[in-house]
Amino acid sequence: MKNITVIGAGTMGNGIAHVFAMNGYTVNLLDISEDSLKTALATIAKNLDRMVKKEKISEADKSDTLGRISTHTDMNTAVANADLVVEAATENENIKLKIFTSLDEAAPANCILASNTSSISLTKIAAATKRPDKVIGMHFMNPVPVMKLIEVIRGYSTSDEVTKTIFDLSKKIGKVPVEANDYPGFVANRILIPMINEAIYTLHEGVAGVEDIDTVMKLGMAHPMGPLALADFIGLDVCLSIANILYTGFGNPKYAPCPLLVNMVTAGKLGRKSGEGFYKYTAGSKDIVVADAFKK
Numbered sequence: 450m451k452n453i454t455v456i457g458a459g460t461m462g463n464g465i466a467h468v469f470a471m472n473g474y475t476v477n478l479l480d481i482s483e484d485s486l487k488t489a490l491a492t493i494a495k496n497l498d499r500m501v502k503k504e505k506i507s508e509a510d511k512s513d514t515l516g517r518i519s520t521h522t523d524m525n526t527a528v529a530n531a532d533l534v535v536e537a538a539t540e541n542e543n544i545k546l547k548i549f550t551s552l553d554e555a556a557p558a559n560c561i562l563a564s565n566t567s568s569i570s571l572t573k574i575a576a577a578t579k580r581p582d583k584v585i586g587m588h589f590m591n592p593v594p595v596m597k598l599i600e601v602i603r604g605y606s607t608s609d610e611v612t613k614t615i616f617d618l619s620k621k622i623g624k625v626p627v628e629a630n631d632y633p634g635f636v637a638n639r640i641l642i643p644m645i646n647e648a649i650y651t652l653h654e655g656v657a658g659v660e661d662i663d664t665v666m667k668l669g670m671a672h673p674m675g676p677l678a679l680a681d682f683i684g685l686d687v688c689l690s691i692a693n694i695l696y697t698g699f700g701n702p703k704y705a706p707c708p709l710l711v712n713m714v715t716a717g718k719l720g721r722k723s724g725e726g727f728y729k730y731t732a733g734s735k736d737i738v739v740a741d742a743f744k745k
Contacts, residue, residue, distance in 0.1 A: 450618060451475060454531040454556075456548060458482070458489035458520075461565055462537035464593025467493045470517040471510070471594075472622040478520050479527040486520040493518065496594055528556045533618070535587055537565040540687055545569060546577045553578035561611055563587040568638050568691040570698075571604035571631045581606035585615055588635065589624075591683075599624045604631050633698030634691065642691045645683075646707055648676035652727075652743065653709040659727045659743045677727040678737075681720030689714045 451474060455466045458480035466489070470476045480486050497511040506514075521527035528534055534556055538544055545564060552562055562584045564574055575584035586602025599619045603612055612628070619626035629635040634642060648662050657665070663675020672679075680688050692706035713719075713726065718740070720726030728737040 450532040450614070452477070452530050452532050454479060454528045454534045455537060456480075456524075456527075456534065456552075457537035457539075457565075458485040459537065459539075461589060461591060461593060463489035463492050464591065465535055465537055465565065465589055466518055467496060467514070467594050468589075468622050468624075471497075471506075471514045474517065474622075476518045477527040477531070478518055479522070479524060480520075481522060483522060486522070490515070490518065490520065500594075524551060525555050528552065528560070531556055531560050533561045533563060535563045535565060537589075540567060540569065540690055542569050542573070545574055549574050549577045549584070553580060559583075561585065561614065563615065565589055566602075567687075568634050568694045570633075571602050571607070575604040575606055582608040583611055585611055586629075586631075586635070587615060587619070588637065590637075597623070597625045598637075599626045600629050600635055600637050601626045602629050602631055602635050633695050638691050639695065642688060642695060643704060645676045645680045645688055646692055646704075646710065649680070649707040649710050652677065653707050658745055659739045681726035681728055681730075683720070684722050685710060685719045685726050686714050 453469045453474045454477040455462050456479045458478055466476045466478045478486060478489060494515060497514060500506045501508055501511055534552055536545065536548055538548055545566065549562060556562065562578065564571065564586055565588060566586060567588050571584060571586045575581035578584055581604060584604055585607050588600035588602060590596035590598045601612065601615055616626045651657060651662055652659060659677050663677050666672045666675045689706055689710050692704060695704040696706065717723055718725050721730050724730050725740050727740060727743060729740050730737055
């Protein structure tokens with residue numbers, strides 16, 4: 450396996466491209482937007498510069514890594530010689546199904562098709578193709594160059610051979626693969642999103658304030674980031690989408706998204722990406738403050 454195609458040049462996509470290229474793989478990064486591709490390359494270069502400054506890699510390593518990445522807006526060109534395609538598009542079921550239907554037509558017959566989905570059924574995604582045995586989940590964690598985990602999700606028809614290939618590949622790029630079966634939220638989000646949702650309920654019901662809730666979880670449970678700050682980092686719209694997938698998938702009221710989360714997403718308060726969620730964010734600054742709506 451030498452040639453990797455990554456679909457989607459956003460935060461996850463450029464991180465995945467970065468990791469594969471840094472480990473010697475040829476990477477085709479595909480997106481419908483030229484501007485997004487330019488931004489992705491700039492982000493990768495900036496992250497590599499940070500690694501050079503910390504003496505984790507050399508200037509030559511940086512140059513070699515960037516030289517292994519080419520950008521594309523045409524799927525047929527991007528996947529023509531792919532051994533593996535990793536889809537990292539928006540966490541939207543309809544978008545992913547359309548991508549995989551097109552991928553199945555364009556990619557070589559022996560190519561493995563992987564999705565970076567964090568919650569959508571791999572079995573359903575695989576059913577959009579004629580190669581369900583070669584469809585698998587590779588759920589990378591954000592930020593991809595830093596986080597070690599890859600949640601490897603088997604769809605109903607995913608073969609043992611493909612699973613082993615992805616496990617071995619994950620180790621070769623310095624990650625730790627963990628296998629999960631195809632149920633709503635898999636492992637990571639089945640545990641994480643209900644915790645975040647409960648933190649939002651705790652705020653909604655007036656038990657404690659934003660900073661108090663995050664402080665309890667950071668100092669009391671040794672979490673590096675409080676659940677409300679983490680929700681802002683993930684994106685409140687993404688949290689709501691996954692909560693709804695859990696709620697619909699299991700039919701259990703314990704997964705029902707908090708009304709406050711629903712209202713915030715409706716109001717466009719999505720966290721870091723919109724500049725405000727539970728906290729306010731200023732471009733170019735690391736200082737964040739509690740949003741006015743939640744100040745005591």
